[in-house]
Amino acid sequence: MALKGNLRDFTITQLLNLVNLACKTGTLVVEGPADVAKITFREGKLIYAQLDHLDNSLAGILRRSKKISSRQYSILSERAANMNDKELGILLINAGYLSQFDIIESLQQYFVGIVRQLFTWVEGVFHFEVNSLQPFDKIPVRMDLENLIIEGSRQLREWEQLQQEIPSLDMxxxxxxxxxxxxxxxxxxxxxxxxxxxxxxxxxxxxxxxxxxxxxxxxxxxxxxxxxxxxxxxxRPREQTVTTQPRAFPKTNKPEQKSLINRIIDRIRAI
Amino acid sequence: MQTVKIVVTGPFSSGKTEFIQSISEIDVVSTERKISLESEKIKNATTVAMDFGRITIDKELVLYMFGTPGQRRFDFMWEILSEGMLGFIVMVDSARPETFREARYILETFRAYAPTPYVVTANKQDLDDAWDLEDMRFALRLDPKIKLLPCVAHDKNSVKKILLELLYTILAEMEAK
Missing domain, CATH: 1.10.10 (Arc Repressor Mutant, subunit A)
Structure with a gap:
């Protein structure tokens, strides 16, 4: 059966748990109200993640993690425009600008950040593309999911508590x-x-x-x-019209309403 | 014959059924079932659909009191019961602070259903470990304008006072409009 559904019924944490336990390989595509996330796994490990609205290039990721400056980013974007991420990574390591560890660490932080962001999504649909991997020119990492699942569970509990405190956003x-x-x-x-x-x-x-x-x-x-x-x-919102069903209670005639309430008051006093 | 309705709501085991039983002129039509979950076995039975009590006001007017089920899994009944209500009473067990969050949730949910007047009652005030009203107001985050009233649900006079306070609130809101 296709692994697809709605985040209201199946949370990101539950999905990660499933991927982890079933050692799945493929890409989880989550379409939220404002963005689309793609999270790729190999045998149950996180290897790649991207958000469509973000600059997912290696140069963009390194700038975000402050491994390179904005100026260096501009230069790389200009001079290495035709290079893919793998080529750019090798160039930066060979030129001594960064170590392999710097690059892998930045990518891991970036991918984890995207998954964390996904934990805040409560609206959206998802589907899992079996055996679909990251684009060939992107650098994969390999990360266990357990810590992320624990983090997601905590956030889920927070979400449930917040829903109890603020059940309706229409107030x-x-x-x-x-x-x-x-x-x-x-x-x-x-x-x-x-x-x-x-x-x-x-x-x-x-x-x-x-x-x-x-x-x-x-x-x-x-x-x-x-x-x-x-x-x-x-x-309650000031201009909201509420559709209550008055049944027997006279809504428009104020004296009649008051009389009715006073009759009830008198009766209860007499009990 | 004209009918009006007041809803008594609140968390599980806050005393809603007892409240209605204390004042209803008929035996309360109750839908209690034996408790199945171990974690909820602080009493033997709980309301699963509604409690139903009645007070005849005069020849032409009858007041119905509906008690809602306290357990969240029966909350589909809440909206049905809230339709057309004159006002509602939120019962809170003063001796079980672990239910205050749930009480707050129920209060907000009912406020969202209808803009009707309501009062909050601190039930079981006769128990030694009952919280003070002011502490409860703080814990429940109640606006000072909202009436938080002490209550002992098995005491008819106490129940009368609560009903009257709700009716005074309804009257006051009516006059303020």
Missing amino acids: SLKFSDRPGINIRNVNLSVEEWRVVYYVNPKNTMRQIAKATKLNDLEIRRIVYSLLQAGLVEVI
Whole structure:
């Protein structure tokens, strides 16, 4: 049976566990809302990973891991434009700029970083292309999955807890009515400030996440920290029309509503 | 005949069934089943669909009280029971802080279902290890405007007070609009 499905039903951690236990060889393709990730395994070991929107070239990876400077990156991009990653790697080692260890370490960090990023994806579809390996010109590594699986399990637990704390992203946020707290004096991260900027009873958390390009886990994580700090409160969106089914309760006639409630109050007092 | 409905919700074993039993004029129509999971065997039976109690207000009006199942695996019933409710009561076991997170989750879920008034009750306040109300308010992250009321669900007067407080809240919100 084809290994494909939805991240809502099958998490990245579960997929890694399956690949690890079954010693699978092939490429896991995960299509998230904003990007596509490709993770390649050989006999259950991680050998390669890429995100479509990132520069996955060796030069780009080395620059990101600060093994080369931005200037060196520009020069390499210009002068070694026709070289593939393997050729560029051999050139850098032979020229004495970097060691094989530097290159392998950078690649491992980069691939692990992509898998970690995948742990935050809760929306998306995946499929596993059996026996499909990384592009021939890319440098593979070989990494055990156990540590990543343990890390993913921890993150999964965090996700479950955050979902319990903030079950719906269709609610809004408002600043707490607590005089004396000046938000300017609070140390917030850049992401927290971006969320704070949109805190308004008119904006749902889902809208804020979209505007700040945060995924479900990231927005919940930030909102949770703001809630814990007592800076914001979760409220119903101001302009949301709620489809309640009134049944017998008169919704429009206020005096009638009051009379009804008062009748119930009188009766309960008399019990 | 006009009918109105109040929902009593809260975590597993918070005292919802007992609350309705204390005030209902009919024997509570209960859907209790024996507990199967060892981890949940702090009582013998639990509600799996709903509890149902009734108070006749007058010839033309009846108040129904619905108790929701406390275990998460029966939460598909929550939304069904919340339809058209006048308000809701969130029951929290004051002596089991490990259920506060669940209570918070249930409260948020019900708030998302309908913008109806609600009160939170700190049940089992007669127990020695019951938490203080202020500590509970902090732990449950309740806004100061939300009523957190002490309760002993097997005491009819205590239950009456809670129902009245919910009705006063409904009245106040009605007047504020």
